[in-house]
Structures are given as C-alpha cells and as structure tokens.
Amino acid sequence: MSTFAEYAISALLLVGGAFTLIGAIGLARLPDFYTRLHGPTKATTVGVGAIVVSSVIYFSTLGRGIGVEEILITAFLFMTAPVSANFLAKAAMHLEVKTTENTRGQTWDQ
Amino acid sequence: MLDRLSFPQPWLSLTLFVTWQFLSDGLSGGSVVLGLILAWGIPQMTRGFWPDRPAVLRGWRAPAYALRVLWDIIVASVEVAKLILSPRKPRPMFICYPLELDHPLAISILVSTISLTPGTVGADVSDDNKLILIHSLDAEDEQEIIDTIRARYEKPLLEMFR
Numbered sequence: 001m002s003t004f005a006e007y008a009i010s011a012l013l014l015v016g017g018a019f020t021l022i023g024a025i026g027l028a029r030l031p032d033f034y035t036r037l038h039g040p041t042k043a044t045t046v047g048v049g050a051i052v053v054s055s056v057i058y059f060s061t062l063g064r065g066i067g068v069e070e071i072l073i074t075a076f077l078f079m080t081a082p083v084s085a086n087f088l089a090k091a092a093m094h095l096e097v098k099t100t101e102n103t104r105g106q107t108w109d110q
Numbered sequence: 111m112l113d114r115l116s117f118p119q120p121w122l123s124l125t126l127f128v129t130w131q132f133l134s135d136g137l138s139g140g141s142v143v144l145g146l147i148l149a150w151g152i153p154q155m156t157r158g159f160w161p162d163r164p165a166v167l168r169g170w171r172a173p174a175y176a177l178r179v180l181w182d183i184i185v186a187s188v189e190v191a192k193l194i195l196s197p198r199k200p201r202p203m204f205i206c207y208p209l210e211l212d213h214p215l216a217i218s219i220l221v222s223t224i225s226l227t228p229g230t231v232g233a234d235v236s237d238d239n240k241l242i243l244i245h246s247l248d249a250e251d252e253q254e255i256i257d258t259i260r261a262r263y264e265k266p267l268l269e270m271f272r
Contacts, residue, residue: 026194046187068132082225089233105204
C-alpha cells in the first residue's frame with residue numbers, strides 16, 4: 001500500500017470518527033427532543049460516509065476491486081435515515097413532547 | 111393465477127436482483143434463486159404502496175442533484191458540528207413550507223433531502239400534500255430557509271418531475 005493511500009485512509013477515519021463523536025455529544029448536549037433528532041442524522045451522513053470511503057480505498061489498494069458493498073451500505077443509510085427521523089418526529093408530535101422555551105413556530109395537530 | 115407470476119415493476123425487480131447478487135458473496139446458484147424470489151416477491155408485496163409513475167421523468171438530471179445534495183451535506187455538517195461544540199444555545203424553529211411539487215415520489219425525495227442535510231429535519235407532510243413541517247436546529251429567519259430550499263432543491267425536482 002502506498003504512503004499516500006495510508007494517509008488518506010487515516011485522515012478519512014479520523015474525520016469520520018470526529019463527526020460521529022460530535023453527533024453523540026450533540027445527542028447529549030442539545031436541549032430538547034426535536035433538536036436531539038439532528039444528532040443521529042448528522043453522524044450517519046458525514047461520519048459513516050467518511051468511514052465508508054476510507055474502507056473503499058483500503059480494499060481497492062489491496063487489489064480486490066472497488067467495494068460495491070460499501071456503496072450499498074451508504075445508499076441504504078441515506079434512504080433509511082430520513083425515514084426514521086420522520087417517524088421519530090411524527091411520534092413526538094403525536095405525544096406532544098415538550099420543546100425548549102426558545103423554539104419559535106408551532107407543531108401541527110392533524 | 112398467471113398475473114401473480116408477473117413482474118409489475120421490471121426496473122425495481124432488476125435492481126433488487128442485481129443488488130442481491132452484490133450483497134451475497136459472488137454469483138452462485140443459490141444467490142440467483144433467492145435473488146429471483148426477492149425480485150418477484152418484494153414488488154408483489156409492496157404493490158399497493160407505489161405511486162403512479164410521473165408523466166415525465168427526466169432521470170438524467172438526477173446525478174447533478176445528488177452531487178449538489180452531497181456537497182450541501184458536507185458544508186452544513188461542519189456548521190452543525192461547530193454549533194454543537196460552541197457554548198451558545200441553538201435557536202430552533204418549526205417552519206411550514208408550502209410545496210409546489212405535487213407528485214408523491216418527488217415530495218418524498220424532497221423531504222428526505224431536507225432531513226439528510228444537517229440543520230433541518232422534515233417532520234411531517236400535511237394530509238393534502240400541500241405543506242411540509244420542517245424543524246430547523248438553528249434558524250435566523252423563516253423566509254430565508256424557505257427560499258434556500260425552494261431554489262436549491264425544489265426547483266431542480268420540479269424540472270425532473272413534470
């Protein structure tokens with residue numbers, strides 16, 4: 001494996017790890033349910049994206065071709081993350097979960 | 111009985127079959143048989159959930175849209191990361207977004223895009239498909255966010271689904 005590939009893989013793993021960590025910190029620090037909802041959707045997009053790209057580079061430098069599995073993982077994540085966020089938000093609205101006092105705008109009642 | 115053996119959505123079936131071959135370790139007799147069963151069964155089971163095909167679908171515009179969304183995800187992620195690590199409090203806001211799109215598939219793509227780009231989550235679509243409720247993590251101005259979504263995401267989707 002070339003030095004360049006090693007540096008690229010390490011950098012991507014660090015970036016991915018950092019974003020996943022920040023997503024988790026956000027989950028702990030943000031004030032209410034709706035704002036916490038932003039944590040996991042962010043961590044999956046950039047965090048997992050960077051880790052998956054580093055995995056693609058690693059296995060292609062080993063000479064096993066481009067990993068289709070990794071690309072499929074990304075595609076499935078990008079399709080399912082918004083749906084689960086949507087369901088969580090809908091459930092929270094149905095249960096009338098409290099929002100922080102500085103939230104502007106209203107939820108629906110339908 | 112015979113219509114039970116048909117493939118109501120050939121493209122979906124083909125995608126499922128090919129995806130299954132990639133997921134299973136290499137092409138083998140077993141993976142082909144199971145792939146065929148999935149390619150037949152899943153479209154049959156989900157038949158009732160699929161919207162009608164749009165009149166005009168300009169699929170060649172999709173890659174440019176995907177690239178734009180990817181770029182926005184990266185830029186906005188950094189902003190959300192900064193907000194999480196900074197001591198100041200977020201300014202959350204619920205926003206009602208009036209839709210111009212009317213095709214159900216286009217609306218679901220738009221809501222997914224809004225949820226994927228950091229800082230906004232698509233919370234609900236109204237029953238008459240006219241409004242989306244968006245929760246924004248850190249919003250200054252309601253109109254600014256509506257205009258951004260309109261220009262960056264809804265206009266290209268309107269071009270794609272006519």
